[in-house]
Amino acid sequence: QQPVQSPQAVILREGEDAVINCSSSKALYSVHWYRQKHGEAPVFLMILLKGGEQKGHEKISASFNEKKQQSSLYLTASQLSYSGTYFCGTEVSRFYNQGGKLxxxxxxxxxxKP
Amino acid sequence: NAGVTQTPKFRILKIGQSMTLQCTQDMNHNYMYWYRQDPGMGLKLIYYSVGAGITDKGEVPNGYNVSRSTTEDFPLRLELAAPSQTSVYFCASSYSEQPQHFGDGTRLSIL
Incomplete structure (x- = not known):
């Protein structure tokens, strides 16, 4: 079942912060985050594995709440280059032949915006 | 370093025609995937493969077929094209469950 992201859209001024949430009704093994700019391919940001470990990449970080089956992506001090569409991809199993399926x-x- | 290469980049088909979307990767990744992305929507998994000779259905496999005879290549076949298959198709690859690397996509219109 498709995870639900919120909000659907957000507009920021440079330097502002944002949080994007991803919720699943299924137990998750991992959550992957990707960013896609208009007309381009998705680009990997980070993977969160079950265990609740928070990951960071410059001013973008993420967390994974295993109890709630929810991941949040945090963008701090946003830059113009952060514009794009953010997708979460959820992995529910790593049994044989199921791993990597998002x-x-x-x-x-x-x-x-400037 | 080419990464994931998809051909063609654009294609217009007539209803009922067939075609093969090509995908090749030079990173020696064992896992490969095909997604479709409709305008303003997320990525839907069509088929995936965990190695040569092994393929499995994703969320939306109807109307498509795949094969994986080599590690590098993962072609997607459309039989009897329908307007509902108008979309952008992305191929991706990964080393097992590691990050997926995407190709630039094939923009397909069926008229």
Whole structure:
């Protein structure tokens, strides 16, 4: 079942912060985050494995709450280059032949204005 | 370093025609995937493969077929094209459950 992302869209001014949430009704093994700019391919940001470990990449970080089956992506001090659509991809199993199979959310469109 | 290469980049098909979307990767990744992305929507998994000779259905496999005879190549076949298959198709690869690397996509219109 497709994870649900919120909000669907957000507009920020440069320097502002944002949080994007990804919720699943299924127990998750991992959550992957990708960013896609208009007309381009998705680009990997980070993977969160079950265990609740928070990951960071410059001013973008993420967490995974295993009890709630929810992941949040945190963008701090946003830059113009952060604009794009953010997708979470959820992995429910790593049994044989099922690993790596991601179900993606519908995306969150982020616009950063000067 | 080419990464994941998809051909063609654009294609217009007539209803009922067939075609093969090509995907090749040079990173020696064992896992490969095909997704479709409709306008303003997320990625839907069509088929995936965990190695040569092994393929499995994803969320939306109807109307498509795949094969994986080599590690590098993972072609997607559309039989009897329908307007509902108008979409952008992305191929991706990964080393097992590691991050997926995407190709630039094939924009397909069926008229």
């Amino acid at each position: 179900i993606f959310g519908q995306g969150t469109e982020l616009s950063v």
